[in-house]
Amino acid sequence: MSALTDLAQTIEARKTAAPESSWTAKLLSKGPEKCAEKFGEEAVEAIIEAVKGDKAALASEAADALYHLLVMCAARDVSLADIEAELARRSGTSGIAEKASR
Template identity: 65%
Template sequence: MTVLDRLAATIEARKAADPASSHTAGLLAKGPARCAEKFGEEAVEAIIAAAQGDRAALVAECADVLYHMAVMLAAQGLGLADVLAELERREGVSGVVEKASRKGG
């Protein structure tokens, strides 16, 4: 089991937790829109760390991004496995070809 598998399992388990005792449960209780906003906030912090060349902060912020992405997915009834399956589907496909295959290409 990878760390991403354990993260997904923890988030799933926390769905039923008391929001007062679990940050994850608290985020999920606020709904999908708030989970998405929090993901966006963390992504911006990662961008800032990258732009400033702060490697340690970038690693920490990217960990936050992955966590908040997983929570955002859970709020929509999805999981990291869904994203990994999509990456596997795209594996070996040119980025140009893959983008052209989407609606509106």
């Protein structure tokens, strides 16, 4: 199992945890909008580190962004499996063709 799969499973398990027992549960208890806001903050921080060019800082911020992306998706009942299925559907399709199909 990958670290991303482990993380997604932990997030899913925290959906039923008490907010005072888990940061993830606390975020989820605040609703999808707050989860989306946190993801946006972390995405901006990752962008800043990408522009700066600090590989270690970017890896750290990218990890934060992935975590918050999965929390945001979990808040709307979108699982890592759902995301992987969409990626598999797109596999082998040109990015230009995929964009044009939307």
